Amino acid sequence: MTETKQYTIDETYAQKRIDHVLAQLNNEASRSQVQSWVKDGYVTVNQTPVKNNYKCQIGDVIEWQEPEPEDMSLEPENIPLDIRYEDEHLLVVNKPKGMVVHPAFGHESGTLVNALLYHCDDLSGINGVNRPGIVHRIDKDTSGLLVVAKHDQAHERLSEQLANKDIKRQYEALVHGVISHELGTIDAPIGRDANDRQKMAIVDGGKPAITHFSVVEQFQDYTHVSCELETGRTHQIRVHFKYINHPLVGDPKYGYRKTLDVDGQALHAKSLSFLHPVSGEEMMMAAEPPQIFLDTIDQIKKMS
8 A cells, every 4th residue: 555645625626526636636547546546445534534526625634545556467469560670688669550558447458568478478577567668658549669678677778778868769740730940849848737637738847848840841731740859758749739839630639629530649759769778789760650641641732
């Protein structure tokens, strides 16, 4: 069991349901998880258990504990992988659009991790049993390159490169509107959206986030851009381009309602460069965007 946390209700959460309040206070927990904590007695208000529909009053003292998460039973699954490099220390895989990287609530199977467990005898265990080998992630509907560690030493050295910004990642994206200048840098801190905990946003006091971009091609109502991440915040490219009023084509979370149908954001992790964690050799990988990305460019050209 984790440590007991405490919060005193003020005007911000007065008359709000207890499950809503706890979901806002616990960024990593889903609403259904919070509701189970309340139901199972891990939450008290003024030292008394309550129900999920309890409406908080100013001055209420909420105390709660987060039960230790149960490890999922991960099963190897024979899912084809597009592997661009592999040796006894690591592999680089081109993740398809629509595939979740690791199991989570609502996505217990069919993930990249399930496929990796079938393909590999060993994966690093640094991130726990639910995320073996995973050094960094990309969103479900973002395609492209990921490096995976086969043992802990490789994982530690790759993570160190990631923290030191020595792993270079380049993305391609299609955005709404015409960006008139050829080069740009978006430097804006990212944190949890105060009004919707399922989203990230540009917020004062957020974590530093920097995205460099260049224009690949301009169209009548859209722009094809290449992006390089200096930091790696959750949804960084998607949030940053929304911030400058050029949201990604197809983005269901941060984009326009009226957009092109590309089954999620038009974003692809095109290239990856890093030093091999054992040999020190410079590794450079590239993968062209998937066909749906290229077809969307053709569609935009016909519309222009």
